[in-house]
Amino acid sequence: MGRKLPGIGIQTFEKLIKEDCLYIDKTEFVYNMTHGKSNYMFLSRPRRFGKSLLVSTLKSYFEGRRELFKGLAMEHLEKEWTVHPVLHFDMSTAKHAGEKDLILELERKLFQYEKMYGREEADINPNQRLEGLIKRAYEQTGRQVVVLIDEYDAPLLDVMHEDENLPKLRNIMRNFYSPLKACDPYLRFVFLTGITKFSQLSIFSELNNILNISMLPQFAAICGITQEELETRMRTEVEYLAEQLGVTYCETMERLKAHYDGYHFSKQSPDIYNPFSLLNALSTNDIASHWFGSGTPTYLIEMLRRFNVQPSDIGGYDADAADFDAPTEHMTSIVPLLYQSGYITIKGYDNILSLYTLDIPNKEVRIGLMRSLLPNYLHEYTSRGNTTIAKMYGFMLKDDIDGALLLMKTFLGTVPYTSNTDYEGHWQQMMYVIFSLLGAYVDVEVHTRNGRVDMVLRTANKLYIFELKLNKSAETAMQQITLKNYDERFALTGLPVVKVGINFSRETKNIEDWVIE
Structure with a gap:
């Protein structure tokens, strides 16, 4: 095959270069960051998006490791290669920690640098020890210090929905980061990465000169x-x-x-x-x-439940930047968390209205989200449901919607349901999840000139219009499609339109009957 691809666990710039792995050159971004107007920067990107590799690249650069940058943009851009003392803190190791464990983890991280630069007896708390470290590193080397904090918010993500634990852990982290402002004369560069924004952490409330580069066009491709x-x-x-x-x-x-x-x-x-x-x-x-x-964060699923977000409500937003690039600990909407975590992304921008369009980025995320939400509808029968959906996919490839619905009805007949099936919206959302897992384009409550279509499904060969009823009849559903001429709305798609009326039973909690035209 040729070049060696980096292994899943390689997030170290030095190791990538020395093992001659494929490396997409991002060092021009590093040069622009470190030679800009601000020496304090913050970057938000979803997990596993290359933030740690970027931090590692910055570390090698500030350590003056010129030999590692041979053949890269930085080799020609940088002329001085000044060596700085670097304090690099990877906060991902502090996930799932309580108060005591978090403090111990911070102390462990500080200790590795205190072995190099020493510690004063008066430096007791983590914030005091960090301040002392920065000052001693500066005094002992005669160079300003670089502080790199990767995944600064990792200790807080899993408790984001916990009213009791979040304030406690947030205070610990706020105190730890607080010296960054007081030590400004001793600092050459401070860079933090994370997923979310917590307004009450000191990096945002006290470091008023920190530059958030997360949405700046010149840094849009810094990761990925x-x-x-x-x-x-x-x-x-x-x-x-x-x-x-x-x-x-x-x-x-x-x-x-x-x-x-x-x-x-x-x-x-x-x-x-x-x-x-x-x-x-x-x-x-x-x-x-x-x-x-590689892992759906538990906090995401918990927050979707807390905000009562229906599957079909994920994506399709028009929003001002303040609505989604906002602090997350006091959210009134799920949008900031979905955006910052990478489950929705920017899909367009209206210059006149200054509004962004946000939606699910790609097929992997759409299917992954729906698979995570499927247990809400199938409970302990989810694994069998996945098998059924795979078989339904075979029918859909042949445009056999009748066979797919028969298979769904047979399966649902084996799944016990609770009282939450007693409204039409439950079935609409369940079908939205299932058809999304088939990899097809699906949308609900689609507006037409005469009303709203319950669900629209588009495959490579056909476009299906679904009208759903509860405790009525499939014929009633079909009559509504016909009377309101729903199919006119989709005439320009160029695809044959198939009308499907489905009736669900409140008693059997299953599909009762359906009609296809």
Whole structure:
């Protein structure tokens, strides 16, 4: 195959370079960051999006490791290569920690640098020890200090929905970060990465000179892989994947784009691919849900429940930047968390209205989200439901909606339900989840000139209009589609329109009957 692809666990710039792994050159971004107007920066990106590798690259740069940058943009941009003392804190190791464990973890991180620069007896608390470290590193080296904090919010993410624990852990972290402002004369550069924004942490409430570069167009491609980078730097790997899959290069590119592309982090952003999924697909020769499969954060599912977000409500937002690039600990909407975690992304920008359009980025995220929400409808029968959905996919490939619905009815007949099935919306959302898992385009409550269609499903060959009823009849549902001429709304799609009326029974808690035209 040629070049070595970086392993899943390699997030260290030095190791990547020394092992001669494929590296997409982001060092021009590093140069622009470190030679800009602000010496304090914050970057928010979803998990496994290359933040740690970026921090590691900054560490190697500030340590003056010129030999590692041979052949990269930085080699020609940087002329001085000044060596600075670097304090690098990876907060991902402090996940799932209580108060005592969090303090112990912070002390452990400080101790490794105190072995180099010493510790004063008066430095007791973590914030005092950090302040003392920065000052001694400056005094002992004669150089300003660089502080790099990766995943600064990791200790807080899993308790975001906990009213009791969040304030306690937040106070610990706020105190730890507080010296960054007081030590300004001793600092050359401070960089923090994370997923979310917590307004009550000192980095945002006290460091009023911190520059949030998360949505700046010039840094939109600082993490992730652009379409141009994929086509030019990774063509060999894509060609090899196409060969292994037995399809053409163009077909492989289309599949990679559908699954992993679609991220935008500013109103003027190139297409960004999820780097974790893309590299895993190329490494394993398998276009699968690598990023979503690596772990759905428990806080996300909990927050979706807390805000009573229906599956069909995820995405399709028009929002001002303040609505989604906002602190998350006192959210009145799920949108900031969905955006900052990477489950929705920028899909467009209206210059006149100054509004962003936000939606699910790609097929991997859509299917992953729906798979995570399926247990809300099938409970302990989810694994059997996944098998049924896979078989339904076979029917849909043949445009046999009748066979797919028969299979669904047979399966639902084995699933016991509770009282939450007693309204039409439950069935609408369940079908939305199931058809989304088939990989088809599906939408609910689609407006037409004469009303709203319950659900629209588009496959490669046909467009299906669904009208759903509860304790009425499939004929009644079909009459509504016909009377209101719902199919006129979709005449310009160029696809044959199939009308489907479905009636659910309140008594059997299943599909009662259906009509297809």
